[in-house]
Amino acid sequence: MATTSSTLLDARAMLRTLRRMADEIVELNGGTEGLVLIGIQRRGVPLAERLCTIIGERENVTIPTGALDITLYRDDLQTVGPRPVVGPTRLPWELEGRHVVIVDDVLYTGRTVRAALDELADFGRPARIALAVLVDRGGRELPIHPDVVGRSVDVLRGDHVDVYVEELDGRDAVVLKRRAEEQ
């Protein structure tokens, strides 16, 4: 089937979006005190690291960052089967009393975030958990809402929103792939 693809964000637009997200995260948190950014494997991890770098440069602080693999907390082992566990969970500091921001590339059904919340609860009790996503594509199946959004798009169920990051894919871009309408 033919697909059409359109670029939602190119590299420059993505950088601008991340800068704005970084500002919003600091604003939301009322500063950088106790702030921790945790990326969801895989593409959330480099995005969280970049947001940390941007915040660090602007506020002249070092923000700790971590990584979360939620594969073992998924609710679809029975329906989808085992998936490769792609990356390590790295949370090298206490979460008690911290302001945690979960970072992911695309927010869709909300099930990944649900799993991430469950996993975080096993590591400690942060004072607050917020959610920052580069793209919100709608289609939620759970009562989950992002606090910081890079770009909102209305897409159909069969569409794909693909995020490419320099660290893993060699380029920065957000691309919408839509199946061509049959005439």
Added chain:
Amino acid sequence: MTSPIGKDLLALEPLTGDQIRLILDTAEPFKEISERAIKKVPTLRGKTIVNLFFESSTRTRISFEFAEKRLSADTVNVAASGSSVQKGETLVDTARNLEAMRIDMVVIRHGSSGAAKFLADRIESNVINAGDGTHEHPTQGLLDLLTLRDHLGDLAGRKVCICGDVLHSRVARSNLWGLKKLGVEVGVCGPRSLLPNAIESLGVTVFDHIEEAIEWADALNILRLQLERMHAGYIPSLREYNRIFGVTSARLEKAPRDLLILHPGPMNRGVEIDSDVADGPHSLILNQVTNGVAVRMAVLYLLAGGNAQLAEAAKGQGER
């Protein structure tokens, strides 16, 4: 849909190199879970697993139990003594009764070779072989491979010698198949009375002297010499066995490289392995035990996901 490694894990012989690598790669992230403050993930919540041990076992049973519990499965341990097995119930009746209570998996250790397959052919639940007679002990083979891989990287082209009572050892068989499928050159070393006839036909190098094996190998997997073998006339005496085949630091010092030392346990210190080797800097014996939990978690995880009926349908949705 069956899991990428099939319905059951009965042996390493029928698996491909890719399937073995998949299990080892899956085990990698599971290591970290055992280092957490809360050593538990909810992956197998609601699954019921029966550990059916017809032979005594400490390490393997506890390792399976930890693996199951760290994945949040519910577990029941059944030992042959104190169960209806003592009243003469057959293996398959025991298993069918358990299955009637709606279990999901059985981990079985049994004194008869083929017992795990016999069971797997007759029940719906996933079956994991935790050692059957002198046939195989696949999870031990896998944890040995994982431990070797941790220290050697890619195993292809490496040389591993299995030392001791190969004839009666299910650990030796699982190691042999697993190592060969990953491209390792395999040697065996032991008294001829404890090596299977025509073992050369499996493509292994036979060493009659432990000194030659030490000179050749990158790693030694030293098997337990079961003391009852002496009474059965396979070897003249334990002292003589130690003098000729024992792995001692004096012998290891002559090796051209530092050898990694593995042993599936329980050890007979001073028989097949000397204490200063077992506790020495190149001994991986406790690493093996640690890796055992991770490998068993990986196997449980891969098999448990295999019953997915809706797998193909769900895949198309590209959910997040």
